Amino acid sequence: MTDRFSFTLDATDGKARTGRIDTPRGTIRTPAFMPVGTAATVKAMLPExxxxxxxxxxxxxxxxxxxxxxxxxxxxxxxLHRFMNWDRPILTDSGGFQVMSLAGLRKLTEEGVTFASHIDGSKHMLSPETSMEIQRLLGSDIVMCFDECPALPADKQTVAASMRMSMRWAQRSRDAFGDRPGHALFGIMQGGVTRELREESAEALKAIGFDGYAIGGLAVGEGQEAMFGVLDYAPGCLPADKPRYLMGVGKPDDIVGAVQRGVDMMDCVLPSRSGRTGQAWTRRGQLNIKNARHADDPRPLDADCSCPACTGYSRAYLHHVFRAQEMISGMLLTWHNLHYFQELMAGLRAAIAAGMLDDFVADFHAQRAGGDIPPL
Incomplete structure (x- = not known):
C-alpha cells in the first residue's frame, strides 16, 4: 500500500494506455470503468x-x-467508505452536473449556484469552496473540481463564457482543496465541441496543476461522432503522466473508442440502470429480456459469461422475474452488466499490454455485428 496518490503507465498501444493509479485505499487498474453509486449504493448490488x-x-x-x-x-x-461498506477508492463528482440537470429553480453567478432541492424544494448553495468541503467530509479519494457543464447544443459564445468561469472555479477549487496527502483533486476540461476552447481550457488547467484531468461536457447529447471528434485531440492536450477521465461514458462501443483515443477512466450509470429496466449487455450487443422470444429459452444470457445470472439462470427465468417485477431481476441483470463491463475493461488492458489492441477492437465489433443468438 501507498500513503500517496500516484499514476504509473505500464504500456501503450497507439494512443491507448494501460497502467495503474495507486491510492492509500488500493490500486485502480487502468483503463478503469467506475460503477456509479449515486446515493452511497450501486443500485441492486452489495458492495462485495x-x-x-x-x-x-x-x-x-x-x-x-x-x-x-x-x-x-x-x-x-x-x-463515506465506512458508511457504505466499501473500503476501496471512491471518486466523488462535484455536484455541478446534477445541479444543472436535476435541481429546481437555480441561479448561477460567479460565486456559485443557488438551487432548490429536487427532493423537498429546500434552498442550497454550491460553490467551489462548498463543493470541496462537502467532498472532504465525505472522505473521497478522488475529488472533482466544481464546474459548470452547459447543455449542448449551445452557441460558441455561451460555451466559451461557461468554460472560462469553470476555469476560474477550478483555481478556487484548487485553493480550497489545500494540501491533503493521499487524496487527489482532478481538474475538468470544458469547451464543448470547439477545439480552440478545449485547448484553452487544458492550458488553464495545466497552469493550475492537478493530480488528474477529466474531459467534461461530453456524452450530453452531442452524439458519438461529435464526441469521438473531440476525443481525437482532447486527451493529447492533457499531461501524459496524469490520469485522464472521460466523465459519464458510456456504452461499450463508446468505452472502446475512448480507450483507443487515450482515455484512462470512465463512469456511467448505464450497466445498473439498464439492469433495472430489463436490458442486458453482452459481447453480442444489447438484448431486452422482456421480449417474448426469451419466455421459453433455457439458455443463459451469454454462454461464455461467468456471472451468477449466466451460470445459474436461464433467459426464461430472467424473463419471468422481470415480468413479475421481482427484485431479483434487477439484481441479476445489474450483476451481469457490471461483470460484462469489467470483463471488457480487463480485455482492453490485456490487449494494450500485449500490443494487440487493433485485433481486440476488430473482434469486439465483429461479435457485436453478429447480433444476439438466434431464437429457438
Missing amino acids: SVRATGADILLGNTYHLMLRPGAERIARLGG
Whole structure:
C-alpha cells in the first residue's frame, strides 16, 4: 500500500494506455470503468458483489449525498467508505452536473449556484469552496473540481463564457482543496465541441496543476461522432503522466473508442440502470429480456459469461422475474452488466499490454455485428 496518490503507465498501444493509479485505499487498474453509486449504493448490488465483478473504484454523487443523508452526517458516521461498506477508492463528482440537470429553480453567478432541492424544494448553495468541503467530509479519494457543464447544443459564445468561469472555479477549487496527502483533486476540461476552447481550457488547467484531468461536457447529447471528434485531440492536450477521465461514458462501443483515443477512466450509470429496466449487455450487443422470444429459452444470457445470472439462470427465468417485477431481476441483470463491463475493461488492458489492441477492437465489433443468438 501507498500513503500517496500516484499514476504509473505500464504500456501503450497507439494512443491507448494501460497502467495503474495507486491510492492509500488500493490500486485502480487502468483503463478503469467506475460503477456509479449515486446515493452511497450501486443500485441492486452489495458492495462485495460490485468488487467481485472486478471494480477497483466507485463513484459517489456529491449533490445527492449533500441533500440526503447530508455530508455532515456521513462524516459523523465515519465517512463515506465506512458508511457504505466499501473500503476501496471512491471518486466523488462535484455536484455541478446534477445541479444543472436535476435541481429546481437555480441561479448561477460567479460565486456559485443557488438551487432548490429536487427532493423537498429546500434552498442550497454550491460553490467551489462548498463543493470541496462537502467532498472532504465525505472522505473521497478522488475529488472533482466544481464546474459548470452547459447543455449542448449551445452557441460558441455561451460555451466559451461557461468554460472560462469553470476555469476560474477550478483555481478556487484548487485553493480550497489545500494540501491533503493521499487524496487527489482532478481538474475538468470544458469547451464543448470547439477545439480552440478545449485547448484553452487544458492550458488553464495545466497552469493550475492537478493530480488528474477529466474531459467534461461530453456524452450530453452531442452524439458519438461529435464526441469521438473531440476525443481525437482532447486527451493529447492533457499531461501524459496524469490520469485522464472521460466523465459519464458510456456504452461499450463508446468505452472502446475512448480507450483507443487515450482515455484512462470512465463512469456511467448505464450497466445498473439498464439492469433495472430489463436490458442486458453482452459481447453480442444489447438484448431486452422482456421480449417474448426469451419466455421459453433455457439458455443463459451469454454462454461464455461467468456471472451468477449466466451460470445459474436461464433467459426464461430472467424473463419471468422481470415480468413479475421481482427484485431479483434487477439484481441479476445489474450483476451481469457490471461483470460484462469489467470483463471488457480487463480485455482492453490485456490487449494494450500485449500490443494487440487493433485485433481486440476488430473482434469486439465483429461479435457485436453478429447480433444476439438466434431464437429457438
